[in-house]
Amino acid sequence: LVLDGGTVQAPVGGNIDVAGSVFSVPDVTAKPAQAEIRLRSESSLTAALSLLDLPPFGFMTKAGRAPDLGQGRAVVDTQLSLPLVRRVEVKDVAYQVRGQILGLSSDALVPGKTITAEGLTLTADPQGLRIEGPGRIGKVPFDVAFTQGFGPEQQGKSRVAGSVTLSPATVAEFGLGLPQGMVSGSGRAEVVIDLERNAPGRLRLTSDLGGIGLTLPPVGWTKPARSAGRLEVEATLGSVPDITRLSVRGGGLEAEGAITLSAGGGLQTARFATVKLNNWLTGAVTLTGRGAGRAPDVAVTRGTVDLRRFDRPAGADQGSAQAQGALSLSLDRLIVSEGIALTGFRGDFSQRGGLNGSFRASLNGEVPVTGTAVPSRNGIAVRLQSADAGAALRAAGIFASARGGALDLRLTPRAQKGVYDGRAEITRLRVRGANVLAELLSAISVVGLLEQLNGEGIFFSEAEADFIITPQAIEVTRSSAMGASLGVSMAGLYGTQTKRLALQGVVSPIYLVNGIGALLTRRGEGVFGFNYSLGGTSDAPQVQVNPLSILTPGMFREIFRSPAPVLRQGN
Template sequence: MPTVIFLSLAMLFAALALSGKPLRLPVWAVVEAEARINDVVGEIAGPGTALSLGGAVFVVDEDWVPRLRLEDVRILQPDGTSLLSVPEMRVALDPSAVAQGQLRLRSLRVIGANMGLRRLADGRFDLALTRGIQPRPVEGLSGLIGSAVTLFEQPALSHLRLIEAQALTLTVQDDLLGRVWQLGDGRMQLSNREDALAMELGVSVTGGQTAAASAVMTLIAAKEDASARMTVTVDRVAAADIAAQAAPLAWLGVLDAPISGQIASTLDRLGALSGLEASLTIDQGALRPTPQTAPVAFDGASLFFSFDPARERLDVSEWTVRSADVTLSASGHAYLPGVTAGRPSEVLAQIQVNSLQLDPQGVLEEPVTFEQGALDFRVRLAPFGIDIGQITLLHQGQRLQASGQVEPEAGGWSVAVNADLDQIAHDRLLALWPAGVVGKTRIWVADNVHEGLLTNVRAGFRLRPGQEPLFSLGYDYSGADVRFLKTLPPIQNGRGYAVVAGKSYKMVLEAGQVAAPSGGLVDIAGSVFSVVDVTEKPARAEIGVKAKGDMSAALSLLDEPPFQFMTKAKLPTDLGQGQVEASADLRLPLKKGNKIADVDFDVTGVITGFRSDRLVPGRELRADRLALRVTPEKLEISGKGALQSVPFDVTYAKQFAPEFKGKSTITGTAELSAKAASNMGVSLPDGLLAGRGVANITVDLQQGQAPKLVLRSSLAGVQMAIPSLGWSKGSASTGRLALDLTLGKPARVDSVVLEAAGLKATGSISLAADGGLELARFTSVTLGGWLNARAELRGRGKGRPPAVAVTGGRVDMRGLPGARGGAGSSSGPISLALDQLTVTDGLALTGFRSTITPGRGGVSGDFTGRVNGQTPIKGSLAPSANGTAVRLRSEDAGSVFSAAKVFPNAQGGSMDLILRPTGAKGTYDGNLTMQGIRIRKAPALAELINAISVVGLLEQMNGSGLLFNEVEAQFRLSPRAVQIGRASAVGASLGVSASGLYVLQGGRLDVQGVISPIYLLNGIGAFLTRKGEGLFGFNYTVKGTAKEPSVSVNPLSLFTPGMFREIFRSAPPQLDPNE
C-alpha cells in the first residue's frame, strides 16, 4: 500500500512538474500542511506559536522544485495575537526532504508584508512583523544580525538560502529624532551564505521632505563576528533623512535639498561604525537649518568624503557648490567632536579652496574669481551658527583674508564679516564691493576714483534681519586719479586713505596734484571728501579741499563750472602773480546736473608774493601776503600791500548777486603822502603835503569804466602848507580830507574837501594826460576868517607852477597872515576877481580885479576896485622885503576919502598911497601923498579952526571947503588902528601937521600937531619947522571920536617960533598892544 501511495504521489508530482499547473490543496490537505508546518514553527518560535493558513496552492517548477503558495498567512502568538500577517507567502521546498516526508525550506518569498521598525530613545531597535503587535527590542544592528544567524541555524531553516520580500511596506519610527518614515514599494533579499548574511533592501521613501525618493541598502554581515559592510545608494532622498541615519552625517541636516549618491560604511562586531565613505550629489535646494530659517538657495553641490571614527575626522576629497551667487571647488577635512559618543554638536572644518567664483545677482557688477584659498570655520549644529575663523583667498598674487560669524535669526540671517586685503587694484575692489551696500557712495567712488593701487584694505559687514546693512571699509590708496567734482580736473597720482563707517564715507588725500586749466599744477594734499549719511536721498557730500600752487592755476580752478568766480567777477584768471595756499569747504548733493545754487561753499586762503597790474588797471599792486575768501555771496581778497608803491591795508570784494554784475570794490586804508599822490598819478604843488598819514579808501570797480576812488582821512601825521595863503598844518593836528577820484588815464578828482587848521576848501580837480594838473576848481575856500573865495588852479605844463584864478568871494586883509619873503617865488600867475577886499574896519574894496605875478619877495601886478563899493580906485602890487607892497592911486582923492568915511565931505584931488607889509599880520607901513583936495565940514578941523578964532576960515570950510594943495603922511596901518607918525596938509589958508592914533573900531582919535593959519605967508618959515607948520602956529590935541571930537589949543604956542615949538610938544600917542 505505501508503495502504491508513493507511486501515486510520484506520478502526481511528475504530472504537476510536466504540466506546470498549480494545484490548490483541499481543506484537509491545508490542515495537514498547517499541522506539519506548525511542528517546525514550534521548534523555531517556541511552544504555543502556531501558523494559520487561509489557503495553499502547490506547484512544481520546471526545475522539479516543489513550491507552496500560502495565502493569508498568519503566525499566532500563544495569546492568539498575530506575530506576522502576510497576504501571500511563497515557499520553495527541498525536493529530497519532501521525498522523505520532511519540510525543509530552500527559499522564502513574502509578498505584501506590512512591518514596523522602531528605534527607541536608548538606541535599541524594536521589530514588529505586523503592525499593531508588541515589538521585540533588539540591541542594535548586531542584535539584528545575531537574531538572523540564530534563525538560520534552526534545522527547518538550515537549508534556507534566500528570503525575499516584495511589495513590502515598512514604517520606521525614530524616537531619538522624533521622526517617522513610511517606506513603501519595498523589496528585500536576504541571502544566507555559508559565512555571511547578505541583505539588499530597496524602498521608496514617502515620509521624508522630498517626493519620488528611493534608497537601496546592501548589507553583508559576517556570521563569525557580526562585522558588516553596508552600502546605501540614495536617489533624491532628503538631506535631513540621510542626516538622521548616522551621526557622522548629522551635519547634512542643515540642508533642505534632495541628495543622490552612495554611502559605504563598515561596522564592527558590536555594530559600531568603523569607517565610512560617501559620494553625494546634492540637487537644487537651500541651506536651511530650521523650517523658520530663511533659505539660502543653491543650484547643486557634490561631496566626496571619508570618515574616520577613531579620529572623528571627515576627509573631503572633493566639494563643489553651484549657485547663482557662488561657484566653489574645494577639498579639506573636518572634525566632528563627540560624534562617536552620539550626535555631534559642531563641525570644525579646514578647507582648501581650489577655485571660487562670486557672482551674487544684483550685488556685484561682474563675477569675482579666486584661484585658490583656505577656509577655517566651525559649524554649530544646535543651535545653528557658522563661526569663520579665517578665510584666505588668492587672486593674481593678491591676498584676501576674512573672518566672521553667520547665524539664523527670526526673519532672516545675522551676518558679521571682517575682511583684510594686502593690496588690490581699484577696479578689483569695486568688483568686490556689493552694489547694494552704501550704493550711492560706491557709485561715486566708481565714477570719480580711477586707477590706483589700494593697500591695507579693511572691510566689515553687518546684517541683521529687519535692519539696514552696516558696511565699513578702510583702505590706503596710491597712484589714483580722483575727481571730487565732475566739472573739475581730476587729481593725479593721488595718495591717501578712505573709510566707510556706518552711514558715512570719508576719503583723505595725503598727496596729489591737479593740472589746472592754466598756470600749471596745484598741490591739493590734505583734501577730504566725506558723506555724512549715505542713506539720504540724495546723499550730501562735504568736500574739504586744500590747495597750494600758482595763483593763476588756483584761480583757473575756481573759474571752472559750477563756480566760475572769475568769470562772474569779470576778472581774468591770470589776474596777477603769486602763490596760493587755500582751503575750500564744499557741500553739495550727490546727483547729476548740480548747479551753483546746489553747492554751498566757503573758500579761505592766503596769497603770498602777490603782484598785479590788472586788479586796478594801470596800477601795479604788490603784497607779501593777502587773505582770500570766497562764499556763494562774494569773493574777497584782503591784506597789506602797496599800490604803485603806496602802502595799503585793503579788502577787494566782489558780490555775486545779479545787481552787482560787473561791479567790485576795494576798501581799506592806504598811506597818505606826497609820494602816494604822485604814484597814483596826482601831482601836488611842492610843499603842499609832507609826512605820512593814513587814509580810508574805497575803490569802486565797474566793468568798462575807470575805477572810482573814495578817500577819507583825518590827516593825522601829515604836514600841509600853502605858503601863498600863509597857511600850514602840523603833523600832530588833525583835520578832514575827502577825495573822490576817478582813476582813469588821466586820473580825475571829482570832489575834494579839505578841512584843517582853519582852512576849508571844496572843489574838484582834473588832471592832464601826463598826470599833471589840468584844472582845479574850488567852489569854496575859507581860511582864518579872512578868506572866503572861489578859486581855480590851471596847470601850465610839467615843471611850471599852475595859474591861479580867484573867481569870487571875499578877502579880509585884517586877518591876512604875515607874509614871508620869497614865499611866492614858485607860484604861477594869479588872477583875482573878488567880490570884496576888506582892508580895515569900514574900508573895503569891492569888485576887486587883479592880475598878479608872484616873484621873489611877493607878487607884482595891477588891480582895480571900488572903495566901499563907491569910488573906483586902482593900484599895483610889488614885491618887498616882507611881502607884497600895495600902491593905491586915484584922481578923485576926495571921493576915496569920502567913501572910506575918513573925510565924508572931501572933494577932488589926487592920491598916491603906498602900503608896505611890516611882517606882522595885517600890518603895513604907509606913505600917502595928495594934491588939490578940498575938505568940507570936517568936525575935528572945524573945532580946531574955531579954537584959534581965524575969521573966515570956518565959513570957508563950511562953504566951498578948505583947499589943501599938498597932503603928505607917514603911518602904520594895523588891523586895529592907524598909527600916524608924521602927517601934514598945507593950503593957502591953512597948514596943519599931525601925529597920533586913529582907532578904527569906533573912530576914536588921539592926535596932536600944529595948525598954522595964513599958511601962504606963515609957511615962509616952514624950513625951520616941520612940514605943514608955519613960523607961527598953534599946538593942538584932538581926542574923542571923529564925529564928536574934543579939541584943545595952546594959545601961548603962537608966540613960540617954530624952531622952539618942540618944547611945548608932547610925545605922540602910541597904539596900546592890547588893542
C-alpha cells in the same frame, strides 16, 4: 579714496597738483548716500581760477572776469558735498573754498595800477569770492579785501575795500597833483574801489588825517600831524585818474572841489567851489598846474579876504616865493581895516621874489581906486591912488569935508601884526564945512577964512602926511596942508575906534605971504602962526589956541612947543 599723487590739466595756466585729495562717503547706508570731496590743489593762480570756473562753480564766469587776474601761486583746499544720484543739479552741491595766494602780482584788479602781495587769503562759497590781506598798490602799503558776488545782479561787478597808508608816496603813486611838500608824515585812510567790467574803477577814500601833516606856505595854512581833520576823495581810476570830489577840513581850512589831472601825470586844474581859511578867506579858488616840480597858478574867483585876520606865514621871506606861480584875485570884498574895504577887487600878481602886481577896485563901493603891491621886509607894501581924493577920504570915513584933488597913498607893513607905516600926498584939495577946521578958525577969529570954508571951501594946493596905522589908532608923525589962504601943520593921535583926538600943530593965515620967509619952519607953518591943540572927539572937537604964539617967529617956535602925543606899547 585717497589720491597720493597726480595732476589735472587746467583749462588755462598749466597743470594743477592735486596730491592729498580725498573722496569719501561717510554713510553708505543713507538713501541717497552723500559724498564729500576734499580737493587739495597747488598751481599757478591762473590755473586755480580756471579750475574753479568749471561747473558746478563757474566762479569767474559769474564774476564776468577771465581767470588770468595776475601772476602768483595758489594753494587751495576745496570742500564739496553732493548726493550720489543719477542727476546732480547745482543747487544740490554745497561747497566752500579756502586757500592762499603767494607772490601775487596783478595789473588787472585795479586798472592802471600794479598790486603785489606776498600772501593773501582766498575764500569762496555760493555767495561769492573774497581775496584779502596785506600788500601794495604800486608803492603804497594796503590791507584790503577784494570781493566778488555771484548773484545775477553782481555780474561783472567787484569791490576792493580796506585801509591804505596815506603819505607823500601815496600822492605820487596816484598822481593827485598836490604841490610838492604839501603832505608829510603818514597815516591811515579807508578806501573803497568799485570795479565793473569794461569800465574804470570808482574810488572813495576817507581819513581823519591823524599822523598826516599838510601845509600850503603861500597862504599860511598848516595842519600839524598831531591834529585831526577830515579828508574825503572820490575819483574815477584809469590811465589818467579823474578826482570828481575832494573835501579837506582841518587846521582852519575847509575846502571842497574837484581835480583834473594831466595825461602825463600831475595837476591840470583843481577847482574848489567852497574855501574857508582861518577866518580870513571865504570864496572859490582855482589851481592851475604848471608842470612837475612847479607850484600851481592860483586864482581866487570870488569871495571875501579880510587882511585884519591874515597871519603872515612863519618863516616867509622873499626867497621862499621863488618857485610860486601867479596869483589872480577877483574878490567881492577885500577888507583892509575897520571901516575900509575894497569892493570889486581885481588884481594880477607875480610871486617871484615876493608878491608884486597891480590891482583896481572901488573904495567902500563908492570911488574907483588903482594900486600896486610890492614885497617888503615885513610883508606886502601897497601904493593906492585915486583921481578923486575927496571922494576917497569921504568913502573911507576919514575926512567928510574934502572935495576933489588927487590922492597918492603908500602903506608899508611893520613886523607887528596890523601895523603900517604910511605916507599920503594930495594935490589941489578943497575943504568945505569941516567941523574941526571951523572951530580952529573961529578960535583965532579969522572971519574971512571961516566964511570961505562955509562957502566955496578953502583951497590947498598940496597936503602931505606921514603916519603910523595900528588896529586901534593912527599916529600922525608929521603932516601939513598949504594953500594961498591957509597953512596948517598937525601931529598927534586919532583913535579909529573911539574917535578921540589928541592932536596939535600950527595954523598960519595968509600962507602965501606968511610962508615966504618960513624956510626955517616946518612945512605948512608960516613965520607967524597960532599954536593949537585938539581934544575931544572928531564929532565934538575941543579946540585950544595959544593967541600969544603969534608973537613967536617960526624959527623959535620949537622952543615953546611941547612934543606931540605918540603911541606907546599897550596904549
